[in-house]
Structures are given as structure tokens and as C-alpha cells.
Amino acid sequence: MLTRRNLIASGLAAGASALIVRRALPQEVPPVARPKPDGPRPTRGDRPYTPVVTPNGTTMPFRLVDGAKEFHIVAEPVDREFAPGMIVKCWGYNGQSPGPTIEVIQGDRVRLFVTNQLREHTSIHWHGLFIPCGMDGVTGLTQPGIEPGETWVYEFTIPNQHGTFMYHPHADEMTQMAFGMMGLFVVHPREQPAGPPDRDFAIMLHNWAVHPGTYRPDPAVMVDFNMWTFNSRVFPGTEHLVVRTGDRVRIRFGNLSMWNHPIHVHGHAWKVVATDGGQIAQAGQWPETTVLVPVGTTRDVEFIADNPGDWALHCHMSHHTMNAMSHSVANTVDVDQSGLEQKIRSLLPGYMAMGRDGMAEMQDMASMPGPKNTLPMMMGDGQFGNIEMGGMFTVLKVRDDITSYEDPGWYHFPAGSMARRISP
Numbered sequence: 001m002l003t004r005r006n007l008i009a010s011g012l013a014a015g016a017s018a019l020i021v022r023r024a025l026p027q028e029v030p031p032v033a034r035p036k037p038d039g040p041r042p043t044r045g046d047r048p049y050t051p052v053v054t055p056n057g058t059t060m061p062f063r064l065v066d067g068a069k070e071f072h073i074v075a076e077p078v079d080r081e082f083a084p085g086m087i088v089k090c091w092g093y094n095g096q097s098p099g100p101t102i103e104v105i106q107g108d109r110v111r112l113f114v115t116n117q118l119r120e121h122t123s124i125h126w127h128g129l130f131i132p133c134g135m136d137g138v139t140g141l142t143q144p145g146i147e148p149g150e151t152w153v154y155e156f157t158i159p160n161q162h163g164t165f166m167y168h169p170h171a172d173e174m175t176q177m178a179f180g181m182m183g184l185f186v187v188h189p190r191e192q193p194a195g196p197p198d199r200d201f202a203i204m205l206h207n208w209a210v211h212p213g214t215y216r217p218d219p220a221v222m223v224d225f226n227m228w229t230f231n232s233r234v235f236p237g238t239e240h241l242v243v244r245t246g247d248r249v250r251i252r253f254g255n256l257s258m259w260n261h262p263i264h265v266h267g268h269a270w271k272v273v274a275t276d277g278g279q280i281a282q283a284g285q286w287p288e289t290t291v292l293v294p295v296g297t298t299r300d301v302e303f304i305a306d307n308p309g310d311w312a313l314h315c316h317m318s319h320h321t322m323n324a325m326s327h328s329v330a331n332t333v334d335v336d337q338s339g340l341e342q343k344i345r346s347l348l349p350g351y352m353a354m355g356r357d358g359m360a361e362m363q364d365m366a367s368m369p370g371p372k373n374t375l376p377m378m379m380g381d382g383q384f385g386n387i388e389m390g391g392m393f394t395v396l397k398v399r400d401d402i403t404s405y406e407d408p409g410w411y412h413f414p415a416g417s418m419a420r421r422i423s424p
């Protein structure tokens with residue numbers, strides 16, 4: 001019979017067994033932030049902010065004229081190497097796709113000259129900036145198109161906002177953005193109470209349909225893209241992000257592609273501190289290891305790099321870490337193909353039955369001749385073999401005691417700190 005007394009007793013018993021179970025668990029060890037190593041540090045330069053590093057890209061130069069920062073943007077065709085072995089016939093700005101990162105300070109007066117070297121009209125929209133409507137760059141709505149050969153000027157004062165914004169055409173957008181016309185527009189705050197970060201990176205996410213054996217992105221494709229890029233580069237062509245242990249790191253992601261990208265970091269958690277809509281108050285920030293960067297947005301994340309090593313930084317959509325896949329292949333995993341190979345070889349000499357045990361053997365094709373200008377699906381060697389990745393993949397290299405942010409090479413693992421084989 002259930003009485004108050006035996007209810008309490010059973011409750012106590014449950015509590016006691018919970019205590020026992022709890023005691024049997026290994027002790028949780030809270031993560032400890034490592035102190036910054038002593039010794040000489042890489043220098044930041046003489047600006048009041050940490051200059052943004054655009055991996056595989058550049059920052060747009062400006063000159064000061066009558067109190068305004070003047071930039072000159074040229075819209076033009078661009079040959080972009082996605083990784084060694086693949087050149088894509090893009091359109092971009094100033095010889096690059098994405099265009100150089102524009103960097104200004106809140107309150108700056110800016111004058112942006114835009115010259116059109118394409119054979120069709122264009123315009124530039126300043127995504128996320130609260131500027132006068134006549135500077136908004138929407139062809140037909142706020143201005144006529146900038147015709148081939150013309151130079152136009154946009155001029156405005158950067159309003160009371162800071163963060164990561166973007167620039168891109170609002171003219172024949174489907175084609176012009178599919179061909180790579182895009183760039184990041186960073187506004188630094190006039191005052192930084194917490195001080196600027198030690199490292200400040202900017203990465204534009206994009207997708208492309210470059211059919212095997214071709215050079216020109218197909219602007220008609222809506223969903224079946226086959227190339228996924230960080231700053232219009234695919235792994236192993238993506239520059240690595242080098243930071244020093246203890247650095248406060250900011251990464252700005254922008255997305256003008258047609259897919260959402262959950263970008264994931266290993267060994268650390270970051271907080272989303274801002275979007276293209278503004279800064280997020282501290283109380284509204286939560287830790288994540290994966291930040292979803294939806295189409296048409298930016299996300300600024302910050303973290304302390306307190307865990308030395310070579311850490312993967314990649315989109316978590318697994319097809320987005322592959323190169324040039326053909327998407328119309330039969331699923332052959334676990335299919336017994338014995339006998340099939342010989343039969344097909346009588347029709348197709350050299351045919352290889354593949355994929356019975358999984359897709360990893362696709363990496364072996366990296367050394368086999370494929371269609372011209374087409375990268376293998378997965379490639380890129382690490383210090384222990386093929387990394388079996390492509391697309392949106394790079395490496396966050398966290399190192400003690402570096403005095404420059406030059407690529408330090410692969411991580412030297414301390415003795416006894418690696419997973420190891422214990423049985424053949």
C-alpha cells in the first residue's frame with residue numbers, strides 16, 4: 001500500500017541509487033581556457049581595428065579624397081582557379097571572385113565608383129546597409145542599369161551600424177551571381193569596448209554548377225549544384241586559418257549561394273555575435289559548434305582559440321564537402337558486381353566496377369584521368385593520407401608560440417595524444 005511514509009522512503013531509495021549511479025560515472029572535467037602563451041606575438045598593424053583577412057582573397061584599396069574613402073570597383077569577366085587543375089570562367093570584381101573585401105569604419109563617408117566591363121548592364125546593391133534609397137542599386141527600381149563601358153558613382157555615409165554586409169548586382173541576378181559577382185563589405189565599429197579581436201577572417205560561401213568537362217557555371221541550375229566554395233575556392237585549394245593559442249578569433253560568413261550552409265568547427269565552440277541585421281546582445285548569444293548561415297545573410301562568430309591542433313572547419317552538409325560529383329550514379333554499396341565487370345568490359349574497355357564497400361575508393365580516382373577541367377570528388381592529402389574532402393573544407397590551425405601567421409605546416413602531435421591502432 002502506498003503511504004506517505006513509504007513514498008518518501010522509496011523517494012530516498014531512488015535518490016540514493018541515483019547518487020550511486022552518479023558516483024559510478026567518471027568525473028566531468030570542465031574545459032579550462034588556456035592562457036595566452038608568452039613570447040613575441042604577431043603584430044596587428046597600425047589601424048584602429050584588426051584588418052580583415054580574406055582567405056584566398058584581398059582587401060580593396062582606397063584613397064582619401066575630400067574626406068571620403070574612394071573605392072573603384074570594376075565588374076568584369078574573371079578566370080578563377082577553384083583549386084589546382086580547375087579554372088572556372090566567372091564574372092567578378094577587380095579581377096577576383098569574390099571581389100576584394102571592402103573595409104570601412106562606422107561613420108565613414110564612402111564614394112564607390114563602379115565601372116562596367118561586362119557586355120550587359122549591371123548595378124551594385126549594398127546588402128544590409130541602411131543608406132538612402134537612391135543608392136540601393138536595384139536596377140529598374142532605384143536606378144537604370146549601368147550600361148557596358150559606363151562608370152557610375154555611389155556615395156553615402158556609413159550609418160550607425162557595424163558588422164558584416166555584402167555587395168552584389170541587382171541586375172540579371174540569376175546569371176551574374178551564379179557567375180560569382182559578390183563581395184563582403186565590412187564595417188568596423190568606431191569604438192570597441194572589448195577591443196578588436198586578434199584575428200578577423202571573412203569567408204563568402206557560394207555554390208556553382210560547373211558540369212564535368214566545362215568551364216562556365218550553368219546559371220539555369222536551381223538545386224543540383226556540384227561545386228561548393230569558401231571565397232570561390234574548393235579544398236584543397238582553400239587557404240588555412242592560422243591563429244595563435246589564446247587568440248580571440250572572429251570569422252565572418254556571408255552567403256549569396258542558393259543553399260543554407262551549416263558551418264562547423266572542431267575542437268571549439270563559438271558564439272554568433274552579429275548578423276547582417278545588427279549586433280546580438282551578450283545575453284542573446286549561445287555557444288554552438290555549427291552556425292547555420294542561411295541564404296542572403298551574414299553571420300559573425302567569435303571564439304577563443306584555446307585548443308592547439310589542426311581542426312577541420314567545414315560545411316556540415318556532406319555533399320558540400322565534395323567536388324564535381326555526378327549526381328546520377330547508381331547506388332552500388334553492398335551490390336555483388338562479380339561477373340558484371342567482365343560483361344561491361346566487352347562493351348566498355350577498362351570499365352571498373354566500383355562502390356561495393358563504400359565510396360572511399362573514389363579518392364583513388366584522383367590520380368586517374370577524368371574529364372578535362374574537373375576535380376576529383378574528394379582529394380587533398382594530410383599528414384596521414386587522403387582527407388577525402390573537397391568543397392567547403394579548410395583547416396583551423398591553432399598553434400602555441402608562433403610569431404607570424406604564415407602557414408606553419410601540419411600539427412606536431414604531442415607524444416601519446418593521438419588515437420592509435422591496438423589490433424590489426
Ligand SMILES: [Cu+2]
Pocket residue numbers: 228259260261262315316317320392
Ligand atoms: Cu554547405
